[in-house]
Every structure is written in structure tokens, then in C-alpha cells.
Amino acid sequence: EIVAAAARALADGTAIPLPDTSLAKDASPLKQSAPVAAVSPPSGAGAASLRGRRVVVTSGPTHEPIDPVRYIANRSSGRQGHAIAAAAAAAGAEVVLVSGPVALPDPRGVAVVRVETARDMLAAVEAALPADLFVAAAAVADWRPQAAADLKIKKRDGAPEPVLQLDRNPDILAAVAGRREGRPRLVVGFAAETDALLDHAAAKLARKNCDLLVANDVGAGSDVMGGAENAVHLLTRTDGAPRVEAWPRLDKAEVAHRLVARFAAMLDGGRA
Amino acid sequence: EIVAAAARALADGTAIPLPDTSLAKDASPLKQSAPVAAVSPPSGAGAASLRGRRVVVTSGPTHEPIDPVRYIANRSSGRQGHAIAAAAAAAGAEVVLVSGPVALPDPRGVAVVRVETARDMLAAVEAALPADLFVAAAAVADWRPQAAADLKIKKRDGAPEPVLQLDRNPDILAAVAGRREGRPRLVVGFAAETDALLDHAAAKLARKNCDLLVANDVGAGSDVMGGAENAVHLLTRTDGAPRVEAWPRLDKAEVAHRLVARFAAMLDGGRA
Numbered sequence: 112e113i114v115a116a117a118a119r120a121l122a123d124g125t126a127i128p129l130p131d132t133s134l135a136k137d138a139s140p141l142k143q144s145a146p147v148a149a150v151s152p153p154s155g156a157g158a159a160s161l162r163g164r165r166v167v168v169t170s171g172p173t174h175e176p177i178d179p180v181r182y183i184a185n186r187s188s189g190r191q192g193h194a195i196a197a198a199a200a201a202a203g204a205e206v207v208l209v210s211g212p213v214a215l216p217d218p219r220g221v222a223v224v225r226v227e228t229a230r231d232m233l234a235a236v237e238a239a240l241p242a243d244l245f246v247a248a249a250a251v252a253d254w255r256p257q258a259a260a261d262l263k264i265k266k267r268d269g270a271p272e273p274v275l276q277l278d279r280n281p282d283i284l285a286a287v288a289g290r291r292e293g294r295p296r297l298v299v300g301f302a303a304e305t306d307a308l309l310d311h312a313a314a315k316l317a318r319k320n321c322d323l324l325v326a327n328d329v330g331a332g333s334d335v336m337g338g339a340e341n342a343v344h345l346l347t348r349t350d351g352a353p354r355v356e357a358w359p360r361l362d363k364a365e366v367a368h369r370l371v372a373r374f375a376a377m378l379d380g381g382r383a
Numbered sequence: 384e385i386v387a388a389a390a391r392a393l394a395d396g397t398a399i400p401l402p403d404t405s406l407a408k409d410a411s412p413l414k415q416s417a418p419v420a421a422v423s424p425p426s427g428a429g430a431a432s433l434r435g436r437r438v439v440v441t442s443g444p445t446h447e448p449i450d451p452v453r454y455i456a457n458r459s460s461g462r463q464g465h466a467i468a469a470a471a472a473a474a475g476a477e478v479v480l481v482s483g484p485v486a487l488p489d490p491r492g493v494a495v496v497r498v499e500t501a502r503d504m505l506a507a508v509e510a511a512l513p514a515d516l517f518v519a520a521a522a523v524a525d526w527r528p529q530a531a532a533d534l535k536i537k538k539r540d541g542a543p544e545p546v547l548q549l550d551r552n553p554d555i556l557a558a559v560a561g562r563r564e565g566r567p568r569l570v571v572g573f574a575a576e577t578d579a580l581l582d583h584a585a586a587k588l589a590r591k592n593c594d595l596l597v598a599n600d601v602g603a604g605s606d607v608m609g610g611a612e613n614a615v616h617l618l619t620r621t622d623g624a625p626r627v628e629a630w631p632r633l634d635k636a637e638v639a640h641r642l643v644a645r646f647a648a649m650l651d652g653g654r655a
Contacts, residue, residue: 180458180575181457181458183449183453183455184453186454214486252453263577272549273526274548275549279544303452303535305452305534305535
């Protein structure tokens, strides 16, 4: 029933009814400052087409080399990002998927650019612009080892254990959302958090200047990372205040289809 | 022709002829001290059965958590280790495969224990012993972050970038090969090196007290990591001196079948 209700709500362009318990469990101050609310029904609601739109999606983790055989990574199967690329292509968009290392097949009808590091991913995204829609679903590593060794680092008895000095990686979402020229009309970020989900997500929405943020709780027991399902919150801003919409737990492909319908409505709604 | 010759050589229990160039390119001093030579033809040559044998194989990487969403890993698809487990099962052995995170299906007829960290892998291996044969094909992370954070580490502007102090992980191969009681009769290690392959492999064979070492060059351009093929060197010791045998580049499943034939011959040859 929840799924059917959510589908009807989406088709109507209204908010999905929130289960009573969904925010009651959350001790976040956002509960008071940003009540869960409907996003404004887009004028083009019901039309889920992205025909004629150019879409760039990032997906998967990045791998940041320590040496030729070792790396730092974020946990990410790429399932949600790949599903969004596939759903956007199915909705008629021309899609470029910039993917870190994943064990997934390339989605149908999508141009896939495979990258390894955050810096490679940023370069590939910039090469794929301009676009109407940018969806930053990849779990980009925030840091990389300052200097990757050319040869495998060997263990040496008696030697002190190594210390990895980390450097900040480029922020791909902020870089695209902050472009003065060639900013995609709709920039969508993802936030995977283990704690204070809505606070962290609301802060990210504002800090990164994106239009829509998809937040998911990847804390212990959520089974989201690598799993087939996802339970997301959508965050948007209306007159500067964050608005939150809770979606039920759904298959990642279904989350993707609903997100794409939302993106299409937002792009259509913003048309003159 | 090389493959056919190699197959004949294996069946005969003699060494595979080395291409003239295979060591000429290697500036290692091992070239002089350890000429490539045949291993002694095992008495049970030709019989590739592991019926009645208990085999423990490790495969894949380990993931060492930095926080709930980030980790350090070694590059490893698990293809070679999984293929060895499958080949051992096909040869009649009772096989336990202790696997780090991989994107591979469980091999048929094999009991699979999934683990994440090196410490988990060691515990699972020790729980799976005793065994006649232990094959350490996993790419175990040598180090782990000293303290994994319970919550996702947040970027903070103005704060210094984080430093990861690493701790040494347990050495699973050395722990099993060095057991005073319950040491498997045949302990096989793997060495993936980017430079000085044979020197590093010979040192590892001696240091870890294993009976056979499978060395592969994972340097730039080798395409071994994650690929379908592998070109290995087998190192054994005879009277304390390392002996090296070069195998041609083969599909990883074929490498696995030939290794299992060798293991069976060595176990049979060592019988009273």
C-alpha cells in the first residue's frame, strides 16, 4: 500500500505521506526548523520524459592509489547511480555515465566513461558538460594519499609502520554546481551519512549550491551499501529553507525511476 | 604451441621450457644463483586427484575500515583464488574458500566463508583447519588504519587534512606455514610484485616457510589484476636453494587446473 500510495502521490505531484515514525526517531533540530512538506507541484507533472535532455551521472566509488596494488576507497556498489543512468536513458535522455570501479554491466543506451580517481572523475565530468541535468551519485573519496608510490611498498621488520598523509580531493558536486558558465539547470547531489542524516544533508544542500539532495542513511544495519534497496530523503530549498520529503524503502531501480520522474518535472517546471 | 608444450611438460612432471627472453629481461641476481630448473618429478605424477583431501583457499582482497564508509584495500578480483577453489573441488577435494569482498559467484561444490578484514580472514582460516593443503591466494592488506572511526569522518574547512597511522596486519600465510601443530602438509603462497619479482618471491618463500610460491608480476601493463589471464612463476626449494619455473600466459582457470594437478602430485609424492 505504501508503494502504491507513493506512486499515486508522485503522479499527482504531491508529497508522499510520511509514516508517523519516520522523523520521530530523529533527534535532529531540523525537525523543528524544516518540517516535512510537499515540494511545489511542478507545472509539467505527470510527464516523465527527458527527451532532448542531456544528462551526466556519476556512480560508484573512486579508488585513490597508495601504491600500484593498494588504494583507499569509499564503499559503493554503484547500483543506485547506474540505475539512475539507466532510468534517464529509458526516459529519452542522452546520458553520459562517469563511473568509478564497479562490478556492474554498463546500462543500456548509456555512454559510459570509466575512471578510477576523484581527479579523473572531475575531468571526465567536465569533458561531458554541458548538460541539462547533473546527478552526482558517486561516492567520491574525500581524500587521497598525498603521494602514491610507484612501486609496491614492502613490509620491513623493525621499520616503523607507515603513516599516510592525506590530501583533500576536488569536490565534484560543488565544482559543477558552482560554475558561473555552463552550470546544468538542475544539479542533484547525494549524501550518505551514518549519523545526523538530515542535518548533514541540509548543510550539504546549502554549502554545495545544488538544487536537490538525495540523502540516505548508510549507518550500521541499514543494508543500503551494496544492497538492492534504498530508503532516501529528498531535500530541496524553498525561499532558502530546506524542505524534506521521506520516501519509503524501495528497490534501487524504483528509486531511480521516481527520481527521474521528479527530475523531468523539475526541468519542465522551470521552463519559460 | 607454448600451451601444448606446457601441458605436455606438466603431464610428464618435467619443467616447462622457458622462453629465452623470460629471464634475460630480469636484472635480478637470482638469475645466477637460482637457475630455472625442473622440480623433481613427483612419484604420483599424472594423478590429479585431490579425493579425500581437505583444502583451504583464501581469495580476494581484504578491506580495512577507516570509518563506516571508507577503507583501505588491495587490488584483487579474486578470480585466481576462486578458480583454484573450483578446480580443487572438481578434483575431488573438500574445499573451504575464505573470501574477502569480491564480485564473483561462489564456486560450485565449495563452502564459502565471506570475510572483510585480514584479522577476520585469519580467524576464518584457523577455524577451517586442519587441512592437507592451504593456498593463500588472497591479496591481504599488510596494514590497517590504527583506529577505525565509528562515524563517518567529516571534511572540515580550515582543519588540517587527516593522517592515517597504519598498523601491521597479521600475516596469514606465515601464521599457517609456521604452525608447530596442525600445519597443512602443503602450504602455497602467492606473491604479487611490481618489481624484482623473482627476488621478492624467493625471499618470501624462505621467510614464510611455505612449500610452493606462485609469483606474478602485477606491474604496469601486465593486465593481471582483474584480468582473465595470468602469467606465473612457480618457486620451490630444493636443498634450501630456490628453483624457478616459468609458466606461459594462460587463462586463470587453466592456471588453476595446472596448479591443482601440481598440488595433487606433490601431496601424493610426499606420501609414505
